[in-house]
Structures are given as structure tokens and as C-alpha cells.
Amino acid sequence: AQSVTQLGSHVSVSEGALVLLRCNYSSSVPPYLFWYVQYPNQGLQLLLKYTTGATLVKGINGFEAEFKKSETSFHLTKPSAHMSDAAEYFCAVPPGGGGNNLTFGKGTQLKLEL
Amino acid sequence: DAGVIQSPRHEVTEMGQEVTLRCKPISGHDYLFWYRQTMMRGLELLIYFNNNVPIDDSGMPEDRFSAKMPNASFSTLKIQPSEPRDSAVYFCASSPGSGNTIYFGEGSWLTVV
Numbered sequence: 001a002q003s004v005t006q007l008g009s010h011v012s013v014s015e016g017a018l019v020l021l022r023c024n025y026s027s028s029v030p031p032y033l034f035w036y037v038q039y040p041n042q043g044l045q046l047l048l049k050y051t052t053g054a055t056l057v058k059g060i061n062g063f064e065a066e067f068k069k070s071e072t073s074f075h076l077t078k079p080s081a082h083m084s085d086a087a088e089y090f091c092a093v094p095p096g097g098g099g100n101n102l103t104f105g106k107g108t109q110l111k112l113e114l
Numbered sequence: 115d116a117g118v119i120q121s122p123r124h125e126v127t128e129m130g131q132e133v134t135l136r137c138k139p140i141s142g143h144d145y146l147f148w149y150r151q152t153m154m155r156g157l158e159l160l161i162y163f164n165n166n167v168p169i170d171d172s173g174m175p176e177d178r179f180s181a182k183m184p185n186a187s188f189s190t191l192k193i194q195p196s197e198p199r200d201s202a203v204y205f206c207a208s209s210p211g212s213g214n215t216i217y218f219g220e221g222s223w224l225t226v227v
Contacts, residue, residue, distance in 0.1 A: 031214075032213065032214050032215075034214075034215070036218075042220060042221075043118075043205055043207075043218035043219050043220045043221050044157075044205070044207075044218040045218070046215060046217070049213075049215060051213070090157065094214050100145050100162070100164070100169075100209060100211055100214055101145075101147060101159055101162050101170070101214075101216070102159075102214060102216055103159075104156065104157040105156075106156045107156060107157070
């Protein structure tokens with residue numbers, strides 16, 4: 001079954017600095033990969049989605065992610081962090097075998113420092 | 115457009131009581147999911163339905179948990195009897211199916227004391 005690993009449960013960056021949140025998938029190239037964001041006391045919101053073909057995916061709020069098959073990675077980046085980006089970020093992948101659900105990583109809490 | 119609607123948003127109940135969480139999926143979505151989120155275990159899939167039929171309930175923790183989807187616009191997750199370890203945020207989500215994109219509700223925050 002497919003799974004994702006998020007390296008770093010907590011990441012702290014200064015406002016204006018580069019944001020890099022890491023995600024690696026487990027095995028064969030998945031048809032889709034997702035990043036979701038969860039703001040405090042809210043549900044998960046789709047940030048961006050990879051589908052086969054385009055390796056650089058642009059999402060909402062200035063975030064983007066690059067699919068790298070050679071590294072089995074799908075890291076999330078943003079050139080300049082804003083205080084409003086403080087949230088928890090989840091990478092997700094279909095579990096494989098034709099299931100329509102998603103398997104989520106453990107999440108990475110992004111903290112912004114002044 | 116209305117998103118996934120969950121109720122109640124917050125519930126505090128005593129151990130042993132029955133808890134019923136409710137969900138209205140996005141209209142036209144064929145898939146409905148129930149997830150549970152805790153600090154210790156993260157986000158776990160409990161069960162999901164396709165066209166009102168349960169497809170995978172392997173994540174349901176034990177017999178105290180049950181879920182139903184009597185029609186395309188309504189689902190319930192019931193815990194009977196509730197225990198303190200059931201305290202968590204329960205998310206309902208729905209999906210049109212194609213492409214696996216899942217849309218989440220705001221969650222039901224359950225505290226069992």
C-alpha cells in the first residue's frame with residue numbers, strides 16, 4: 001500500500017523566509033499526490049494536487065510543490081513566509097489498489113517567528 | 115457552494131453516553147468519509163461509503179463505533195458507549211470520486227469525560 005512520510009513534525013521559519021516542508025512517498029509513482037493545510041480549529045483544506053504529467057504544481061496562497069520521481073519526493077515550498085501561513089500541513093496519497101480514499105502523513109506544524 | 119456540513123461542532127459528554135455525529139456531504143459527491151484526528155495517532159480513516167454503501171470499515175476501532183448512510187445527503191457516526199479515549203476531532207469528508215480529491219468539513223470536537 002502507498003504511504004507518505006513527512007520529515008519534521010515541526011518547522012519554524014521567520015517571516016519572509018523560504019518555507020520547505022518535506023514529503024516522500026513510499027513506492028511506485030502514485031497517480032495523485034496532495035498537500036492539505038489545516039488552520040487552527042478548522043478542517044483540512046486542499047492546497048494543491050499533483051496529477052501525472054506536470055512536475056511543478058502551483059497551489060493557493062503562493063505555495064507550490066515539485067514532484068521528483070528520482071527522489072520519490074513531493075516537497076512543498078513557498079518563497080516568502082507570511083504570518084498567516086502558520087498552520088499544520090499534510091501530505092496525502094491514494095493508498096493504492098483502486099481505493100478512492102487518501103492516506104495522510106503525520107503532518108508538519110509550521111510556526112512563524114517574527 | 116455549501117461545503118461538507120457537520121454537527122455538532124463541539125460536544126462534551128460523560129463516559130458511557132451515546133454520541134451521534136452527523137454529516138451532510140457536498141451535493142453530487144458519491145463518496146463519504148469519516149476520519150478521526152488525535153495528537154497521538156494523527157488522521158485516521160474510520161470508514162468510507164460509495165453511493166451510500168460502506169466500502170471499507172477496517173478503520174473502525176471496535177464495535178462501539180457504527181456508521182450509517184441512509185441516503186446520499188446524510189450520514190451518522192455513532193459511539194455507544196463512549197469512553198474517554200474516544201475524545202478526538204471527527205471529520206466528515208466527501209469526494210466526487212474521480213481524482214481522489216477529498217473535501218473536509220469543519221470537524222466535530224468530541225470530549226468524553
